[in-house]
Amino acid sequence: MNYWLMKTEPDVFSIDDLEARGREPWSGVRNYQARNFMRDAMAEGDGVLLYHSNCPEPGVAGLARVAGKAYPDPTQFDPKNEYFDPKSPRENPRWVLVDVAFEKRFAAVLPLSWMKGRPELAHLACLQRGNRLSITPVDPTSWSFLLAEARRIERR
């Protein structure tokens, strides 16, 4: 079982949207490295930290899980969709997605400003300098630490 962090812009799709829908096909990933994580390394049941980016308070907003294995992203074939990719052959689709299932909304966002510089999160990929990937692996230490913090603020 692996752990992941997936970024989303809350203006577009937030943890509340995921809660309302229950489950969402994670369409629109158009980066090869992120695609490879979904295609090659994700498995049903993997843990997901949902991260709000490009917003007033960036940080981890809640918990989800991978709901199945990767399959072709249908938006790549739709000329009217913003993620349409005319160079993706139907017989050999370039882009895949996984379904993501809602698990929990944290009592408050765990802010990026708080995460920065925490020794427990030293190996968290999304905090490494220059990282812009929308999907990154999460090491078990970081995972446990963030979940513990989420439980702590819930009791507060």
Next chain:
DNA sequence: GCCAACGTTGGC
């Protein structure tokens, strides 16, 4: 809005 950092494109 600025800008650093990185990915992608395309000419050669």
Next chain:
DNA sequence: GCCAACGTTGGC
């Protein structure tokens, strides 16, 4: 295959 130009991401 190199690399300059361009586009995107995302914090601030």
